[in-house]
Amino acid sequence: MGRWAWRTFAVVGLLASVLYTLNVSVIVSDACLAVTGIGTVWACFWGPRRHGARPPGAWRLIGVVALLFLVGVMVRPVVTDLAMPLPLIADAITIPAYLLLCVFIAVLLRCRRSLDRHAVLDALIVWLGGALFSFLILAEPAAAIHDRPAAESFMAGLYPLCDITVLLLMINLTFTARTWPVSLLSFIGALIFVTIGDTAYAIVGLQGQIYGSPMLNVPFLIGYTLMGVTALHPSAVELSHAARPPVQAWSVRRVMLLVPALAAPFALLLVTGGTPAHRWIIATGGVLIVTTLLVRAISAVRAQASAQRAAEHQARHDPLTGLPNRRAISAEIERRLGRGEVWVFLLDLDGFKWVNDSWGHDTGDQIVIEAARRLRATMPESVPVARVGGDEFLLAYAGGRNEALSLADEIRGCFARPFPVRDTEIPITASIGISHAKDDGGSAALTAEALMRDADTAMYRAKAEGPGRSTIFDTSMHDEVRARIELEVALRQALAEGQLYVAYQPIVRLSTGEPLGAEALVRWLHPERGQIPPSVFIPVAESAGLIGTLGTWVRREALRQLGVWRRDGTVADDFYLSINVSAQQFSEPEMPLVVASELVEFGVPAPVVALEMTESVMVDGSSVTGRVLYELREMGVKLLIDDFGTGFSALGYLRRFPVTGVKIDRSFVTGLGADAEDEEIVRAVVAMSTAMGLSVIAEGVETRLQRDSLAAVGVTNGQGWLWGPAVPATEFAVHWHASGTAALAGRPEPT
Structure with missing residues (x-):
């Protein structure tokens, strides 16, 4: 209704x-x-x-x-x-x-x-003009009628004034x-x-x-x-x-309403201005209207100036923290160059993405505000503090090296106390990149933007060394940045021109050496540089936003190859392929549908596919990531935790997500047979996984001693150089064909 x-x-x-x-x-x-x-x-x-x-x-x-x-x-x-x-x-x-x-x-x-000041003044001008007109044309003549009671005449003249008052408020309503x-x-x-x-x-x-x-x-x-x-x-x-x-000093709509009010005294002089009393009333009303108009004009000028100052402040300051922005501090650094040694500190909050993903952007904003407050409260007034990015802050200091290094310690001290988040406290550190310009005449050509760029380069080096570190820029970092950019360009070209290929490393049963499956690993054979290790180009792919494209290509190529092997009898029906998936891909809601369509396209059943993830996927996982994992598991795909033991390794995460197995990191396998502590760690992982019904695979197995030690503590499956490196598909098919599996007994032990 x-x-x-x-x-x-x-x-x-x-x-x-x-x-x-x-x-x-x-x-x-x-x-x-x-x-x-x-x-x-x-x-x-x-x-x-x-x-x-x-x-x-x-x-x-x-x-x-x-x-x-x-x-x-x-x-x-x-x-x-x-x-x-x-x-x-x-x-x-x-x-x-x-x-x-x-x-x-x-x-x-x-x-x-x-209740805008300008609208009130404009409405008052209109009200004065209307009131003057109503009084002289309607109220005063009505009150002057002699053959009716004074109360009745008063009421007759009161209505126009009531309407004018309502008009005053209505105009204010329309103006705003x-x-x-x-x-x-x-x-x-x-x-x-x-x-x-x-x-x-x-x-x-x-x-x-x-x-x-x-x-x-x-x-x-x-x-x-x-x-x-x-x-x-x-x-x-x-x-x-x-x-x-927003503040609107004047407008056509306002002027159209103001002009009749301003003209009212002149019109009334022509109509009713014959008596001295009327002329005095009109003159008084006209003076009030002109005075109000002058006040309105002065107010408009002041408002415009105030708005201009506010716009200039907004253009040079961060709206969230109130700190100067990149433009403002760049000008400040430029002003200080050539007047002494200048140091620039660029800091980035470690783990900030995790806070945003886990607690939401509102919580992230509160942490940024608190970080800004601590920095401003700790730093001397002579040290400008600016916010130049989502979780990046920049400081400038003029002075010697020792004082600058001491200032870096003070910056780290701002993050010594945990940050309150909801009902808990989270430790947040900051990686700091430092650049400086000497007052020796040789840095005259150095600009503020160059200093900030160098500090940014040093910050990324500090972040690569671990959270909470600080690094001073040196010129060799330029070469590293240039090399990284060149590698990124080459990687994009490699993806487009097919320089990448997938290699396969067997996953075997320890007791027999029989292959149960294989892990698909991406390799890059550059036409000029030769083999480029994954440890070099995978981080580049992640920072360049190519990891999704790279991961999709590897997954499709691996599934295609598995489909071919199953059809020509190279592998048994229960042979499975393990494929690495990045955290970014697990956060894509459509991933289960994409994987399902690829399985149909290449004729591969879901149970013979295992997707590997790092522990950070579970820790940093949003509700979208959790839903993706459950949908993949419902399809029948295996889910493995890669490098288990090097991350958070929390039992609660294993219980919360539908993982089917863990892969023990090679760092724990290396010391088996010689380090009792590593053996106890592996034994504990096996006991925990067995209790939860998870499969266990040991990575990095290189010797028979390691294999035997793993078997002794209950590990049944392994992967490593003991059974051979990752090799191209054709070589893998020749050596590990299902009709004549190569056993461990005939292979020499690696030296």
Whole structure:
């Protein structure tokens, strides 16, 4: 009903207004007036409450206003011809309605934060012009009628002033409106028609009459209808929403309203300026209007200057922390260059991405704000602190090397205490890159941007060395950056030109050396540089945003090869392929669908595919990552934890996610047979995995002693150079063909 209520009400109200205008009969006219008025009162009480318009008390107030207006209109014809003071009953009912209406509009203005100084001054100018006109043209002549009581004349002159006051508030409402919903338009229309009706009564009052004709009520009927539409329309809830637009000194719409008000004194001089009293009134009103206009002009100039200062501040400061931004500190560094030795510190918060992914960006913002507060509170005033990125801060210092290194220690000290996050505390460290320019004449050509770039390079070197480190830039880092960029370009070219290939390393049963599966590993044979190790190009792929593309290519190539091997009998039906997947790929919601389509495309069943992930996937995993893992497991794909034991290794993560097995990191396998501690760690992993029903694979097995030690503690499957390195598909097929599997016994032990 709510959706169509306002339309139905509008149609009924307009039909009632038309019938009232036709004046078919007194009964019909009274019925139209009663239906429209009662309907408006009902709408003002029912509509806002149904839509949840706020504040509810203010909307109940407008319901009372509608009721008082209705009663006043209905009573006026009845009491008109009665003896005084009974005719004033209608006025005693209606005048309070105007006061309550003004209160309602003022509440709306406050809720909308629309009490704009410029709008108030503009409305005051219009009000002064309108008040001057109303007083001299309507109120003063009405009060001058001698053959009626003074109270009646006073009331007749009071209505125009009430309308002008309502007009003052309405103008302020329109001047500060950013949007124009139906409810706002209809509300303004209702006030306009009520003003027209009052003006008509005021004109009649000039002839000494209180009530002239039922036709004078037509504007009120239309106003009532529009007021009901305001209350019933769903956009009524928007009337109390903050809608203050940016500072607008002048506009065409405002000038169009101000010009008639400014012209009012001159027009009145021509019409009623014959008597000295009228000229004094007009002159006083004109002075007030001009004074208000001057105040308005001065206010506009000041507001414009204030807005300009605010814009300049915003252009040079970070909106989240209030610290200077990159542009501001760059100018400060530029100013200090050539006046002494300048040091630039660029720091990046370690683990910040984990906070954003796990706790949300709002929490991340709070950590950034707290980090900014600590840095600013700790650093001397002479050291500018700026935020230059999401979790990056930059500081500049002029002084010697020892003082600069001491300052770096103070920066690290800002992160000595954990950061409060929700109901816990999280340790956050910062990696710091440091660059400097010496005051020796040789650094004259060094710019602020170059210093900041060098500090950024040093920061990435510090981050690579571990969290919480600091590194001073040296020129050799430029060569590293250049080499890294060249390697990135070459990697993009390799992906496009097919320089990459997939190698396969067997995963075997320890007792027999029989292959159970293989791990697909990407290799890069550069036409000029030869083999480039994965440890070199995988980090480049991650930092360059290529890891997703690379991972997809490896997965598709491996699945294609497995499909070929299964069809030609190279591998047994239960032979599985293990494929590494990056954390980024596990965070893609569509990954299960993509993998499912690839399995169908290459004719590979899900149970013979294992996807490997690092422990960080589970720790940093969002709800999307968890859902992806569960969907992959429901398909039948195996999920393995690679390099188990080097990350967080929390039992809770293994229980929370649907993993099927773990791969013990090679660092624990190396010491088997010689280091009792490594043996105990492996034994504990096996016991835990067995209890949870997880398979166990040992990586990096290179000797028979390691193999035997693994078998002794319960490990059944292994992978490593003892059974051979990762080799291309053709070589793997020759050596590990299902019809003649090569066993360990015939292979020499690596030296």
